[in-house]
Amino acid sequence: MSSVSAYYNGKNVLITGATGFMGKVLMEKLLRSSPDVKAVYILVRPKAGQSMQERVANMLKCKVFDRVREDCPNFHEKIKPINAELTQPKLAISAEDEEELLTRINIVFHCAATVRFDEPLKHALQLNALGTQRLLELARQMQNLEAFIHISTAYANCIRKCIDEIIYPPPAEPKKLFDLIEWLDESIIEDITPKLLGDWPNTYTYTKALSEYLIQQEKGNLNIAIIRPSIVGASWHEPFPGWIDNFNGTSGIFIAAGKGILRTVIANNEAVADMIPVDVAINLTLAAGWYTAVHRPKNMLVYNCTTGGINPFFWGEMEQYVMSTFKRNPLEQAFRTPNAHLTSNYLINQYWITVSHKAPAILYDLYMRLTGRKPRMMKIINRLHKSMTLLQYFSTQSWDWSSENMNMLMSHLNTEDKKLYNFDVRQLHWSEYIESYCLGAKKYLLNEDMAGIPAAKQHLRKLRNIRYAFNTTLLVIIWRIFIARSQMARNIWYFVLRKEAKDFLMLMAIGDTCFT
Ligand SMILES: CCCCCCCC/C=C\CCCCCCCC(=O)SCCNC(=O)CCNC(=O)[C@H](O)C(C)(C)COP(=O)(O)OP(=O)(O)OC[C@H]1O[C@@H](n2cnc3c(N)ncnc32)[C@H](O)[C@@H]1OP(=O)(O)O
Numbered sequence: 001m002s003s004v005s006a007y008y009n010g011k012n013v014l015i016t017g018a019t020g021f022m023g024k025v026l027m028e029k030l031l032r033s034s035p036d037v038k039a040v041y042i043l044v045r046p047k048a049g050q051s052m053q054e055r056v057a058n059m060l061k062c063k064v065f066d067r068v069r070e071d072c073p074n075f076h077e078k079i080k081p082i083n084a085e086l087t088q089p090k091l092a093i094s095a096e097d098e099e100e101l102l103t104r105i106n107i108v109f110h111c112a113a114t115v116r117f118d119e120p121l122k123h124a125l126q127l128n129a130l131g132t133q134r135l136l137e138l139a140r141q142m143q144n145l146e147a148f149i150h151i152s153t154a155y156a157n158c159i160r161k162c163i164d165e166i167i168y169p170p171p172a173e174p175k176k177l178f179d180l181i182e183w184l185d186e187s188i189i190e191d192i193t194p195k196l197l198g199d200w201p202n203t204y205t206y207t208k209a210l211s212e213y214l215i216q217q218e219k220g221n222l223n224i225a226i227i228r229p230s231i232v233g234a235s236w237h238e239p240f241p242g243w244i245d246n247f248n249g250t251s252g253i254f255i256a257a258g259k260g261i262l263r264t265v266i267a268n269n270e271a272v273a274d275m276i277p278v279d280v281a282i283n284l285t286l287a288a289g290w291y292t293a294v295h296r297p298k299n300m301l302v303y304n305c306t307t308g309g310i311n312p313f314f315w316g317e318m319e320q321y322v323m324s325t326f327k328r329n330p331l332e333q334a335f336r337t338p339n340a341h342l343t344s345n346y347l348i349n350q351y352w353i354t355v356s357h358k359a360p361a362i363l364y365d366l367y368m369r370l371t372g373r374k375p376r377m378m379k380i381i382n383r384l385h386k387s388m389t390l391l392q393y394f395s396t397q398s399w400d401w402s403s404e405n406m407n408m409l410m411s412h413l414n415t416e417d418k419k420l421y422n423f424d425v426r427q428l429h430w431s432e433y434i435e436s437y438c439l440g441a442k443k444y445l446l447n448e449d450m451a452g453i454p455a456a457k458q459h460l461r462k463l464r465n466i467r468y469a470f471n472t473t474l475l476v477i478i479w480r481i482f483i484a485r486s487q488m489a490r491n492i493w494y495f496v497l498r499k500e501a502k503d504f505l506m507l508m509a510i511g512d513t514c515f516t
């Protein structure tokens, strides 16, 4: 009998960020593993011209809900969308909705955030820090709340090399920053952002660090836990192996490498690639929700949800597994044959960027222009370089996260829960996981059918022949130019030709003698 599943049955759960990558997996697992959950309230904003209702209806059609749709066809009846905007005072929730939440909610999972590294500081503060503060304010008034689970990131304290499961001093006093963004002009905030960030690499990690501190300061009597996942990757098993729906973290890089666009990456082969499958992070989150509500630990627990200390995996290995998967299972319409390499040398990287990224992009765009089409490769390459610059902070260093609370939680699960909410990352086989991740990116992100693999292989063969033809032509042209310009090169060339001709005549003569 599963204690975790049983706990959620009959409960009213509130999820923020339910339309996002992790939020969807959380909602799906909750509805599938605890089919008698009373209701799942989700805070949703209208977006891109779609009303909240339209967004939720579209979301529920997603592939990620196929399994729960099969197991519990009426699962959608449990979902109660609430119009909300986390950057607004009182989260822009109507008085009526607020009343409902205050009387009903038993557990809150706070996943909403902006995860963009280049988010302007003002917006990142408003959403990640101030939004968390406002949600806490709401949670403090909830009459039946048993647990509040906040999703942070393992990199919130990335300025430290060893990260324990504790709250560290914040980069700045949050209240002072909130005052600042209230009256300071946005352009001035942009100007002083690097100074404010100090050692923090981006506004994302900075504001996530602030939100952890805010929680500690303002939790009051709430029963809170903080989950810190590292780089969240495609799912390991649930709802489907390899399920992924966004280009964040490593996903966009895998695809760019598989398409043959990305050839060089700044990364340290020996640094730990701390990746955690999304279903593992969600299993831990649900188990932590149960533990927080039922065992009510005296102190707020922080769970580092990482793999490096338990089952380490390195960027160099990731390169091998990704390349080998895409060579065996190519993506359709690749730009070039997949062949990406990691280097930690800035100059070598710049060289390959010029030779293998920019030069082919310029040639391709020229070809597109000549054939009357819109050039686009240089734009893609520039976007890729921007992401690589933002990601390299994470791919060139290693961190040590302690995982005592993760182990402690596992020891509290019964045998059935250990299976149902598996977050034992010792069982992860990285080569198999990365293969399934790459295939998932192909299927779920690019909507490519596995039946198209023979055609994709044929396309790669065509690309190889084009490369051979191009290289041979280039060599001949270079040689001709060289010959035309240098007397010495001409002399060597004629000497070689004469020697070849002499050898050839001699062979003929030998042949004649033998046969006569
Ligand atoms: C051979 C393999 C070797 C592997 C080596 C790997 C090296 C290291 C790699 C990775 C380390 C990762 C370390 C992460 C650690 C932290 C973890 C966490 O705690 S948080 C979660 C993470 N959060 C992010 O990952 C946000 C990063 N993304 C951003 O900040 C932005 O998206 C940014 C600046 C990278 C791009 O911004 P824009 O404005 O240029 O583009 P936009 O608006 O995001 O997207 C435009 C379109 O391009 C697609 N796109 C975005 N990134 C793409 C990409 N990399 N490749 C292809 N398409 C991409 C999008 O889906 C979008 O498509 P449409 O217009 O909607 O159709």
Ligand SMILES: NC(=O)C1=CN([C@@H]2O[C@H](COP(=O)(O)OP(=O)(O)OC[C@H]3O[C@@H](n4cnc5c(N)ncnc54)[C@H](OP(=O)(O)O)[C@@H]3O)[C@@H](O)[C@H]2O)C=CC1
Pocket: 016, 017, 018, 019, 020, 021, 022, 023, 043, 044, 045, 047, 084, 085, 086, 087, 110, 111, 112, 113, 114, 115, 127, 151, 152, 153, 154, 208, 228, 229, 230, 231, 232, 233, 246, 248, 249
């Ligand atoms: N993905 C990763 O690698 C990692 C993620 N995390 C953390 O996990 C959590 C979830 O991340 P992930 O699912 O990847 O992120 P996504 O970007 O996929 O999802 C973000 C969610 O937040 C919602 N949201 C954004 N702005 C607002 C707003 N103003 N008002 C209401 N809702 C809003 C989004 O809604 P909408 O659909 O309307 O935009 C979306 O549902 C975050 O807290 C993140 O910091 C931690 C470590 C790694």
